[in-house]
Amino acid sequence: MSYKKSLYFTTAFILLILMMVISISTGAVKLTLEQMMNVLRNNGDNISKTIVLNLRLPRVIASAIVGMGLSVVGAFFQGLLRNPMADPYVLGISSGAAFGATIAIILGLNLLAINITAFVTSLATVFVVYTISRAGTRISMTTMILAGTAISSFTYALISLMMLLNREEFNKIIFWTMGGFNLTSWKALIFTTPIIIIGTFVMYSFSRDVNAILTGEEVAEHLGVNTEMVKKVILIAGSLVTAASVSIGGIIGFVGLIIPHICRILVGPDNRILVPFSALSGAIFLTFADTLARIILKPSEIPIGIITAAFGGPFFIYLLIKEKRKNEGM
């Protein structure tokens, strides 16, 4: 790895730690560094202990883990589908999750049950998309994108209909779908974190194979890559990671789309470097967004999806213009 890239990694790592500390101290009640250190040394007062251990810590961990998971899935899906517009939701996962969550909310289930239902329905949706796209033994990536889009519109139509028929739950459904970590509990974390971490690591282990697929599926096969197997593994692991992320944080847009792009500009397309860097950057970005979500309209919170879109969109456009200038300059 070059000197420049090691510098990026070190910076990102320090930023992540810093961001997490800031995030733990920020919110309706502000904590000083001393108060936090006391909690860590296990001699803090009960109030700061509760705030740090039961409220802030789980949500900071959740935002970092979800940011990591979505960015890594985004990087892999963009590569596998060879489509720069791909994100973790391209296969209809978000619509499936929203569908499950809507039903669970209407049925009056508790938060953990809502999360689990969303997880199950999102996987069911991907399974339908996958089944549609299978032609013989090979999976067509183009069909997958199209099927994902079609299933999404259909599912969102059903969701809108359900919302119309259950107006009293309207706000709750909207808030769930826009995403946020304000209600994250250790319980939800214990069920999702292992899925996200293991899934991410499984995908990462196929980095070199996906590099070859970036230059063409058929070409990759001639380099000894079992493309069909790699595609299946990435699709399954990526869907599990996304479903787990959505079930804990709702449908947080833009992270899985822009973080991989930004990272690709900084460290290049080699997945062996891009993936860990995206993981770090995604974690930083989402922790940052979650912190902002807490302080912009203090004492109330705004959905994190609004922050990611508001920051992500313009920043992405800035990068596109900058890249375009750079390329034309040569």
Place this chain on the structure above:
Amino acid sequence: MPILRVENLHFSYGKKEVLKGLNFSVFESKVIGIIGSNGSGKTTLLKNISGYLKPTFGNIFIEDRNIRELSIKEKARYISYVPQDIRCDFQFTCYDIVMMGRMPFLRRFQPERKEDKDIVRKCMEMTNTWQFRDTMINQLSGGEKQRVYIARALAQEPKILLMDEPISHLDIKYQIEILSFVRELAKQGILVIAVLHDINLACQFCNEILIMKDGRIMDLGRPNKVITPKSIKSAFSIDVDLIENPKNNIPYVVASIV
């Protein structure tokens, strides 16, 4: 022991039979040019040999090993493939691209060894692409790009190098440069099989010509044996005259003016 043996090869896309029972063996490294009209099965034959397509019937042996029994990774150590047109939207450097040719020899988490780096450098120097090592692949011209992909194919240290219309997009200088280079490779022990559109270039540079017609091998042999006005008429349904290259007596096809 033949390097390559094709035995009663049949292949169908769905119900459409594209290859209808092909048989041939190659015993020594040389350049074989495949010619034939569009849809005669040239590329399909190449992809069956590469193992990307599985024969519906019949077998292909490489050094007496049936390719059905080889894993995808093992196959990539015997055969490499240079496709017709490669589009890569991702900003890989040429060095990264050529290093991918070492993938069949590396385990999942194994970093590239010194020997891999040496081989990559050697292949890039051979193809005259070492100066592009830090250049992005999508900034190169067609001919340069093609040479980088040939370097990658060579980094696989193949016994057999398959090329699908390797020179179709290139100007005459690069066409001749690449075909001469390919001839060198054959002398160094690599069997090269290339689908070519230009019959005359094929005759000049290939040791043997394989003519495909309607999914069958019409003829296989030295250019001045198999290229005749009659065979061209049969394979392409056009009338041609032959003149001879005075330097090497190799036939040169010209369209008949009626």
